[in-house]
Amino acid sequence: MKITQVLFIVLLLAACVPGEQEVRFPEDENYKKAKENILEQVDDSGRIVWQKPEEVVKLLGDISNKTIADIGAGSGYFTFRFALKAKKVIAIDIDPIMIKIIETFKQQLPANIQEKIETRLAIPSDPMLEKGEADVIAIINTIGYIENRSKYYRVLKEDLSTNGELFILDFKTKKLSINAPGMNYRVPLGELEEELEAAGFQVFESDDQTLDYQYIVRARKI
Numbered sequence: 001m002k003i004t005q006v007l008f009i010v011l012l013l014a015a016c017v018p019g020e021q022e023v024r025f026p027e028d029e030n031y032k033k034a035k036e037n038i039l040e041q042v043d044d045s046g047r048i049v050w051q052k053p054e055e056v057v058k059l060l061g062d063i064s065n066k067t068i069a070d071i072g073a074g075s076g077y078f079t080f081r082f083a084l085k086a087k088k089v090i091a092i093d094i095d096p097i098m099i100k101i102i103e104t105f106k107q108q109l110p111a112n113i114q115e116k117i118e119t120r121l122a123i124p125s126d127p128m129l130e131k132g133e134a135d136v137i138a139i140i141n142t143i144g145y146i147e148n149r150s151k152y153y154r155v156l157k158e159d160l161s162t163n164g165e166l167f168i169l170d171f172k173t174k175k176l177s178i179n180a181p182g183m184n185y186r187v188p189l190g191e192l193e194e195e196l197e198a199a200g201f202q203v204f205e206s207d208d209q210t211l212d213y214q215y216i217v218r219a220r221k222i
Contacts, residue, residue, distance in 0.1 A: 047077075050178055050213055056140075056169060057081050059216065066135035069159070071127050072142025073119075076102040080109075082138070083116045090134065091119045092127045125152065129159035140169045143192065144185035153199035157221045166201060168192065168217045176213045189215045 057078070060068075063086040070079045073091035079102060082089045091102050099119045106117050122128045124147060127137075137156055139146075146152050156166060171180045173188045180186075187195075193203050201219040208215040 052211060053078060053081055057085065060136060060167065063136065067133065069127065069129055069134035069137045071137060071139045073102060074098055076105055078138065078140055079117065083113050086116065089117050091117060092122045094122050094124055096121055126155055127159065131158050132161045134159050135161045135164045136167055138167045143168055143170050144181060144187050149195055150199055153196065157200060160221055166219045169214055171214050172208065178213055180213065192217055
């Protein structure tokens with residue numbers, strides 16, 4: 001398989017299911033179940049349409065000299081897209097299975113892309129970033145799962161570089177015609193803005209128009 005073909009497969013995870021020759025998992029039952037769950041998630045040809053990942057990445061502008069922290073990276077849906085344009089991407093998740101999946105996909109990429117991607121196992125209360133390590137912290141489809149967000153935001157402020165930004169994308173709190181998380185895992189846009197401002201962030205962009213089912217919030221620390 002040519003490098004361009006491998007890259008195409010990785011970048012279109014939502015539209016194709018990797019075959020056994022591309023993704024190898026340990027044979028124990030936990031990993032077998034995890035594999036089934038992940039393949040169900042990535043084999044969703046609709047996601048690339050409603051989430052518009054290429055447009056989302058473009059919103060960040062020139063990231064060629066930036067380090068992106070992808071919190072809640074999952075199977076790497078955005079991690080690999082960020083890696084094509086960013087200086088470095090730190091794929092962060094609290095689930096070691098997700099970290100394993102990203103590492104497996106990563107090994108199939110060209111060396112110059114592989115070296116941009118670092119995986120990091122975190123804990124629910126801390127993404128395990130160094131002070132000032134990230135120029136952009138992206139939290140995509142994850143904010144509603146974070147407990148004690150006010151405390152978490154304070155940690156993120158320390159993790160951001162001087163002119164860094166917080167980039168949050170999540171589901172709108174209305175009835176949606178896609179397979180979205182339940183309302184208890186969604187944060188209303190206005191509530192999120194208030195939380196960020198209370199934590200010492202300045203929201204400089206709040207967009208609920210670009211995507212049909214999700215909003216985008218961008219903020220900088222004050």
